[in-house]
Amino acid sequence: MTHPVHRDDVIGEARRVAAATDADLESVVADLETWVNADTPGGDVSALDRFAAELAHTLERYGLHPELVPAGERGLYLHAVLEGEGTARVALLSHHDTVFTHGTALARPFRRDAARCYGPGVADMKGGLAVAVHTARLLARGPRPFARLEVVSVPDEESRPHAPETIDRLEGFDAVLCLECGRPNGEVVSARKGATWFRIEARGHAAHAGVEPDVGRNAIHALAREAIRLLDLHHSRVGVTLQLTSVVGGEGLNTVASHASLTGDLRAITEDDLGWAVGEVAAFGEHDGIQFSLENLGGPPAFERTPAVASLAEAAILLGADLGHVFGEALTGGVSDGSWTAHRGIPTLDGLGPVGGLDHGPDEYIETATIPIRCGVVAGLVAAVDAGLLGDVW
Numbered sequence: 001m002t003h004p005v006h007r008d009d010v011i012g013e014a015r016r017v018a019a020a021t022d023a024d025l026e027s028v029v030a031d032l033e034t035w036v037n038a039d040t041p042g043g044d045v046s047a048l049d050r051f052a053a054e055l056a057h058t059l060e061r062y063g064l065h066p067e068l069v070p071a072g073e074r075g076l077y078l079h080a081v082l083e084g085e086g087t088a089r090v091a092l093l094s095h096h097d098t099v100f101t102h103g104t105a106l107a108r109p110f111r112r113d114a115a116r117c118y119g120p121g122v123a124d125m126k127g128g129l130a131v132a133v134h135t136a137r138l139l140a141r142g143p144r145p146f147a148r149l150e151v152v153s154v155p156d157e158e159s160r161p162h163a164p165e166t167i168d169r170l171e172g173f174d175a176v177l178c179l180e181c182g183r184p185n186g187e188v189v190s191a192r193k194g195a196t197w198f199r200i201e202a203r204g205h206a207a208h209a210g211v212e213p214d215v216g217r218n219a220i221h222a223l224a225r226e227a228i229r230l231l232d233l234h235h236s237r238v239g240v241t242l243q244l245t246s247v248v249g250g251e252g253l254n255t256v257a258s259h260a261s262l263t264g265d266l267r268a269i270t271e272d273d274l275g276w277a278v279g280e281v282a283a284f285g286e287h288d289g290i291q292f293s294l295e296n297l298g299g300p301p302a303f304e305r306t307p308a309v310a311s312l313a314e315a316a317i318l319l320g321a322d323l324g325h326v327f328g329e330a331l332t333g334g335v336s337d338g339s340w341t342a343h344r345g346i347p348t349l350d351g352l353g354p355v356g357g358l359d360h361g362p363d364e365y366i367e368t369a370t371i372p373i374r375c376g377v378v379a380g381l382v383a384a385v386d387a388g389l390l391g392d393v394w
């Protein structure tokens with residue numbers, strides 16, 4: 001920047017982008033309508049690639065340089081770059097896959113009433129995508145208080161148990177602003193629990209359940225005892241949760257079950273607690289003639305509220321209040337790709353999309369009036385990161 005940037009300049013940038021979005025709100029909502037009405041079910045690579053290509057085209061029209069990065073079987077990752085005259089590198093992170101199957105948008109297309117927009121994926125997270133894309137569009141007009149602004153939209157967030165395929169591109173970034181929707185009360189997300197999904201298998205020995213039951217080694221009995229033991233992990237430390245999510249086993253009505261398995265969902269606020277809890281899951285007791293195995297199926301790491309995350313949240317809250325939208329920050333048990341970037345040590349703030357809720361259900365919605373405010377908050381955060389204004393000043 002050619003002159004020292006002050007907090008007032010950052011607030012001014014937030015106000016400028018919020019006002020400009022408000023003035024263009026109909027065209028923002030028109031984009032959102034187009035995107036919601038295009039079904040993008042996770043796993044349907046051709047539908048996802050088609051969407052990514054159209055989004056790239058739109059971003060190019062808005063002044064960004066899009067690139068479609070192939071990621072094997074998972075479809076194309078969209079990275080669209082805007083170069084500026086500042087020093088910071090900031091990513092706006094979204095996804096364009098949804099949990100809804102083909103035909104959902106036809107059955108209940110985008111709809112809008114006085115206060116809200118509805119439709120499949122409107123909150124999770126095509127509304128967030130609208131905030132990312134239109135903030136970038138307005139920042140492209142200048143001034144551009146960043147060295148590199150990168151709009152990222154991935155095709156596989158809802159189902160991928162590992163980091164985004166292109167996460168290395170964000171290495172060394174100064175901030176990642178993740179556009180999952182804000183909580184229903186407006187809160188941004190400054191911490192997410194980490195999750196580990198696992199499968200336990202028990203192997204015993206089959207026998208006739210009536211004639212020689214004691215010759216057998218019943219895997220279901222042993223697994224049931226272990227399942228009861230695992231339940232004690234739920235709330236065993238603050239924030240630790242455990243839910244058993246499936247159980248199967250056995251071979252027939254009159255056979256001692258030789259095999260059984262279950263799956264579980266384990267979550268914790270810190271990586272330490274998650275590691276500890278996984279260790280506890282693996283601490284099987286002795287069961288005569290039964291062999292246990294534990295398979296770790298992966299899951300996102302804990303997104304911890306580091307000082308850098310806290311100062312991003314603080315700045316977002318101040319910028320929101322200036323724009324007339326009072327909100328706080330939240331820890332949530334749900335995970336997002338922000339979990340992966342935060343775990344990489346990139347200061348990350350999430351829940352910056354429009355205020356909304358009821359994700360993954362038929363009544364999913366966003367509050368339309370929060371779109372311009374969130375665009376302003378995101379633009380202000382970009383400017384604040386670039387100006388090195390996070391931390392004490394705020």
Ligand SMILES: [Zn+2]
Binds near residue numbers: 124125157180
């Ligand atoms: Zn999402």
